Each structure stands twice: as structure tokens, then as C-alpha cells.
Amino acid sequence: MARALRRLPASSLVRRALRTRRTRGALAAGGVAVSVVLVLVISATYRSVEVAVRAYAGQEGVGLWVAPRGTDNLVRSASLLGEEVREDIAALPGVRAADPVLRSFVTAEPLGGAAQRRRPIMLLAIGYRAPDGLGGAPRLATGRRPAAAREIVLDRAAAHRLGVRVGGSVLVNGSELEVVGLSARTNLVSTQLAFLDAGTAASLSGYGRSASFVAVGLSPGASAVEVALRIASEFPGVSIHPRAAFTDRNVEEIFAGFRPVQVLVSAIGFTAAAALIALLVQATLEDRRREAAVLLALGAPAGHVALAVVCAALRVVAAGVAVGSAGALVLTAALERWVPTLEMAPDLADLARVAILFVAVGLTAALAPVIRLGQLAPVEAFRP
Amino acid sequence: MIPLELRRLSKRVGTGAHSVCAVRDVSLALSVGEVALLEGPSGVGKTTLLTLAAGLLTPDSGEVWLDGANLASLALAALRRLRARAVGFVFQRANLLSALTVRENVLVAAALAGLPRHEARARTDRLLERLGLGCLASRLPGRLSCGEEQRVAVARALVHRPAVVLADEPTGSLDAAAGRAVAEALSELAREAGVAVLLATHDLRLREVASRRLHMLDGRVEPCPAS
Numbered sequence: 001m002a003r004a005l006r007r008l009p010a011s012s013l014v015r016r017a018l019r020t021r022r023t024r025g026a027l028a029a030g031g032v033a034v035s036v037v038l039v040l041v042i043s044a045t046y047r048s049v050e051v052a053v054r055a056y057a058g059q060e061g062v063g064l065w066v067a068p069r070g071t072d073n074l075v076r077s078a079s080l081l082g083e084e085v086r087e088d089i090a091a092l093p094g095v096r097a098a099d100p101v102l103r104s105f106v107t108a109e110p111l112g113g114a115a116q117r118r119r120p121i122m123l124l125a126i127g128y129r130a131p132d133g134l135g136g137a138p139r140l141a142t143g144r145r146p147a148a149a150r151e152i153v154l155d156r157a158a159a160h161r162l163g164v165r166v167g168g169s170v171l172v173n174g175s176e177l178e179v180v181g182l183s184a185r186t187n188l189v190s191t192q193l194a195f196l197d198a199g200t201a202a203s204l205s206g207y208g209r210s211a212s213f214v215a216v217g218l219s220p221g222a223s224a225v226e227v228a229l230r231i232a233s234e235f236p237g238v239s240i241h242p243r244a245a246f247t248d249r250n251v252e253e254i255f256a257g258f259r260p261v262q263v264l265v266s267a268i269g270f271t272a273a274a275a276l277i278a279l280l281v282q283a284t285l286e287d288r289r290r291e292a293a294v295l296l297a298l299g300a301p302a303g304h305v306a307l308a309v310v311c312a313a314l315r316v317v318a319a320g321v322a323v324g325s326a327g328a329l330v331l332t333a334a335l336e337r338w339v340p341t342l343e344m345a346p347d348l349a350d351l352a353r354v355a356i357l358f359v360a361v362g363l364t365a366a367l368a369p370v371i372r373l374g375q376l377a378p379v380e381a382f383r384p
Numbered sequence: 385m386i387p388l389e390l391r392r393l394s395k396r397v398g399t400g401a402h403s404v405c406a407v408r409d410v411s412l413a414l415s416v417g418e419v420a421l422l423e424g425p426s427g428v429g430k431t432t433l434l435t436l437a438a439g440l441l442t443p444d445s446g447e448v449w450l451d452g453a454n455l456a457s458l459a460l461a462a463l464r465r466l467r468a469r470a471v472g473f474v475f476q477r478a479n480l481l482s483a484l485t486v487r488e489n490v491l492v493a494a495a496l497a498g499l500p501r502h503e504a505r506a507r508t509d510r511l512l513e514r515l516g517l518g519c520l521a522s523r524l525p526g527r528l529s530c531g532e533e534q535r536v537a538v539a540r541a542l543v544h545r546p547a548v549v550l551a552d553e554p555t556g557s558l559d560a561a562a563g564r565a566v567a568e569a570l571s572e573l574a575r576e577a578g579v580a581v582l583l584a585t586h587d588l589r590l591r592e593v594a595s596r597r598l599h600m601l602d603g604r605v606e607p608c609p610a611s
């Protein structure tokens with residue numbers, strides 16, 4: 001009985017009556033999808049660098065990073081720590097391991113046939129106590145860690161750029177090294193990491209037995225704060241960074257230049273989507289103006305009519321976000337497979353944020369045309 | 385109850401020096417099931433009078449009583465609800481909603497009038513059958529002839545059994561045969577349902593369907609001598 005007496009929902013008929021024309025809606029949704037891809041790809045690129053930085057600087061086993069005074073990140077460090085500092089830190093209570101990490105920019109060149117086609121590239125070489133000391137590659141894509149002098153692990157994007165595989169050789173600062181493994185999540189976009197034994201790194205860079213950093217592993221149950229205080233009292237000329245703080249500082253440093261680009265590209269994407277939605281809503285209203293007037297004359301609440309127009313815009317945004325998100329995921333997977341130099345790390349939280357922002361942008365863009373709908377008089381339905 | 389009564393209604397349209405008195409001291413009452421023809425050439429105020437009767441325009445002076453309610457005393461939302469329930473429209477152009485099917489075009493008026501779902505559907509199907517549109521119910525308006533479109537508009541105007549149907553040149557865009565069919569269908573179904581019709585036209589062929597004829601000139605309405 002209640003079912004029989006239920007009223008026919010006028011709002012859904014009004015919504016359907018004022019929906020956007022299919023081709024126009026599909027084109028606008030396509031435009032929104034392209035904007036979504038743009039924003040998600042730039043965001044995934046940003047995220048991949050963050051993942052790389054966090055994977056390295058935040059690697060398991062390192063409790064503290066000790067650096068020369070004034071150095072708080074991996075990329076910008078100039079001075080070095082002497083060998084005796086590392087040895088004395090290793091002897092402190094609460095310290096399980098104190099391994100040297102020597103970072104230096106090196107030039108890598110392909111060898112053999114690849115040399116004809118590839119150009120030398122700069123790499124950020126990380127020398128560490130190979131193969132299992134602290135500060136090595138956080139994750140290998142293939143191969144093994146360097147176990148001897150003259151062995152190197154390259155970031156897989158760097159290997160792609162040099163045209164070399166595991167088992168091949170590269171010239172690093174003029175010395176031939178064998179590529180024994182490829183690392184993943186070590187691509188910082190502007191440069192890539194390479195890992196080799198500290199001794200080899202020292203001889204290639206000419207730094208001797210010094211270290212850029214000392215990666216400190218803590219004994220079980222030892223307090224990072226207490227160990228940091230001990231190191232500080234023993235070596236007043238060093239900076240001591242807990243792992244999390246060092247990781248965050250590295251992320252900040254690397255993104256200081258990258259973030260404005262991300263913001264600019266994202267703003268362009270959002271603006272393009274907003275313009276498309278505003279145009280679409282305006283066109284829909286002009287297109288359906290008489291029909292909206294007829295509905296108002298028939299007694300449709302103005303709110304239903306406005307809601308119908310907003311719903312039409314939201315449907316387009318939703319379709320664009322869905323297609324764009326799927327497209328970005330497919331593109332990311334394809335690039336991961338075929339263009340390893342462009343590493344991306346898509347993130348569900350980013351996707352959710354982007355979706356919410358696009359919906360907000362769509363609503364805002366629809367607002368002005370919908371407000372102008374208030375000027376529509378139902379008497380327009382009587383015009384011949 | 386008198387479905388529609390206009391009391392000393394006047395309305396100027398336009399602004400400043402270009403304003404004209406489109407409706408001048410018009411009084412008129414329609415009884416249940418009556419089909420009143422409002423004749424007159426273009427531009428004499430017929431459409432303005434219809435929009436005043438529907439509460440879509442506010443008169444400068446005078447009163448409109450629709451289904452027992454003085455429109456001036458109603459708030460906007462109440463006026464909208466009354467219009468949805470008590471008025472049916474047939475426009476010069478059918479003004480169907482192009483994204484909805486024939487059936488949905490009729491259902492939309494029933495839905496806005498607040499009819500229960502099953503009743504709305506039953507009345508819609510019955511009306512479409514009566515108007516010979518049953519087989520076109522699932523078509524979109526773009527695939528109908530002008531005559532068919534206008535018959536759908538008639539169904540839309542009557543589906544919720546309003547107190548009054550206001551028809552503005554409903555045969556203006558139709559050929560003679562189609563125009564006659566639409567006018568006959570409208571008057572026949574309205575009489576059956578007890579719905580008053582105010583039909584503005586300058587099409588003299590529609591005199592046959594009218595129970596009363598009114599003539600409008602320079603904003604004034606007078607009974608036709610021959611009616």
C-alpha cells in the first residue's frame with residue numbers, strides 16, 4: 001500500500017531532462033580526464049622521489065645519521081668526517097655498528113657498442129661497507145650487492161640510460177666497473193644513485209678514507225637520544241640526525257625546487273578542468289534554457305532545476321576522474337615497464353585527494369552559470 | 385468552485401516610454417469543463433493574460449483566483465505547488481523535454497503535481513492511448529511529427545487533472561488537419577475530466593471546439609457577439 005502511494009520522484013525526471021548532451025559530455029569528461037592524468041602523473045613522479053628518499057635515508061638498521069657540522073641532507077654535503085670519528089663512534093656504548101657512507105658525484109660512461117649511442121651521465125655514488133653494511137641500496141630489482149672492489153650496483157633508470165645490464169661494465173670516473181645489480185626506488189629524477197664499496201668510491205673520488213656520513217646502528221634496547229647525546233659530547237664538531245628527522249629533511253631539500261613545478265602543473269590541470277566544466281554547464285544551460293523554463297512553468301522547484309545542472313556537471317567530473325585515474329594507473333604501469341627512467345609511485349591517498357579537489361573545482365566552476373539560472377523566467381516557455 | 389477567475393486584471397509590460405498596457409481591466413471567470421476561446425490578433429496581450437492567470441507574472445492591479453486561491457496571497461513555494469497541481473499548459477511550440485521519452489514527458493507533469501506513482505503511470509498510459517500515442521510512448525520527441533508532439537503536450541497538460549488548462553496558440557505551428565485534431569482532443573478530454581480550458585488563438589477554425597468565445601483587443605477582453 002505504501003509502495004502504491006509513493007510519489008513519482010520529480011527530481012530524477014528533472015535531472016534527466018536537463019542532462020548534458022552525450023557527445024558534449026563525453027568530450028568534457030575526456031578533457032577532465034586528461035587534466036586528472038596530468039595532475040596524477042606529476043603527483044606520482046613527486047611521490048616516487050619521496051619514496052626513493054625515504055627508502056634510502058629511512059632504511060632499516062640505521063638509527064642515527066652523523067654528518068659534518070652544518071650538513072643535514074644527502075645531496076648537499078661538502079666536508080667530510082675522518083676515519084677516526086667512525087671508529088670512535090663504533091666504540092661507544094649503545095652502538096651496534098657505525099659504517100662509513102661516502103657520497104660523491106661521478107661520471108658514468110657506457111662501454112663497448114653502447115658507447116656509440118649513449119652519452120656519459122652523472123650519478124650520485126654512494127660508497128658503503130659492501131655488501132651488507134649500513135647505507136647500501138634499500139632494494140634490488142635484480143642481481144646482487146657489490147661484494148668486491150670494481151663492482152657497482154646501478155639504479156635501474158641509470159642502467160637504462162647507459163644501455164647496460166647486470167654483467168655488463170661501465171666506466172666510472174675513468175675506471176671500469178662491473179654492474180652486479182640494479183636497484184629500484186633510487187631514482188631522484190634529476191640524478192640516480194649508484195652503490196659501490198666504500199674503498200672503491202674513495203679511490204674513484206680521491207677522498208681517501210674519509211666519510212660523508214656515518215650511519216649508526218643501535219644496539220638492541222639502546223636509546224637513540226642517549227646515543228646521540230654521547231656522540232655529541234665526544235664529537236662537538238658533528239651534526240647528529242635521528243633517522244626520521246634526517247629523512248624528512250632530505251625530502252624537504254629535494255622538493256624545495258620540485259614542489260613549485262608540481263604546484264604549477266597541478267594548477268594548470270585544475271584550471272583547465274574548471275574552464276571545461278564552466279563551459280559545459282554554460283553550454284548545457286543555453287542548450288536547455290527553454291526546457292528549464294518549461295519545467296519551472298510546470299511547477300518544478302528552482303532548486304531541482306539548479307541541482308539537475310550541478311548533477312550534470314558532477315557526472316562529467318566523476319566520469320573524467322574515473323577515466324583519468326584509470327588512465328594514470330595504466331600509464332604509470334606502462335612507463336614502469338617500458339620507460340624506467342620515468343619512475344612513478346601512484347598513491348591511493350593522492351588519488352582520493354585529486355578526486356575530491358576535482359569535484360570541488362567542478363562544483364565551483366558550475367556555480368556561476370547555475371547562479372545565472374536564477375535570472376531565467378518561466379514565462380520564456382511561452383515565447384514562440 | 386470556480387477553476388479560474390480574473391478580477392479587474394491589468395498589467396503593463398516593457399519599461400519607460402516603451403511600456404504598453406498589455407492587459408487592461410480584464411474580468412473573466414471559467415466554469416468547470418468550459419472551453420473558452422480567447423481570440424485576437426498577435427500582440428494584443430493574449431499570452432500576457434495567460435501568464436498572469438498562471439501566476440507566472442504578477443498583475444499591476446486586480447486579482448487572480450485559481451482553484452479557490454487568491455494568487456496574491458500565496459508565497460512563492462505555495463504558488464509553485466498550486467501551479468503544478470492546478471494548471472496544465474499547452475504552448476505554441478510543444479516544448480517537450482528532448483531528453484525524455486514521450487511517456488516521461490507526460491509523467492513529469494504528474495510527478496510535479498505529486499501524483500502517486502501507480503496512478504501517474506496509469507493515467508499517462510491511458511491518455512497516450514486515447515491520443516493515439518501508445519505506440520510512441522518510448523520514443524524521444526525528436527522523432528515525432530509536429531502534430532504528435534502537440535498531442536503529447538495535450539497529454540502532459542491533462543495528466544494531473546488540473547483545474548484549468550492554459551493553451552497558447554496550440555495549433556499555431558500545425559497544418560489544418562493536425563491543428564484540428566489537437567484542438568478536438570484537448571477540448572474533448574478536458575470536458576470529460578471537468579477541466580476548464582482557456583485557449584488563446586487567432587486560428588478561427590478552433591471556434592468549433594469552444595463553448596465560449598472571447599475577443600481580445602488592446603488589452604481588453606469582450607465576449608464575441610456571435611458566441
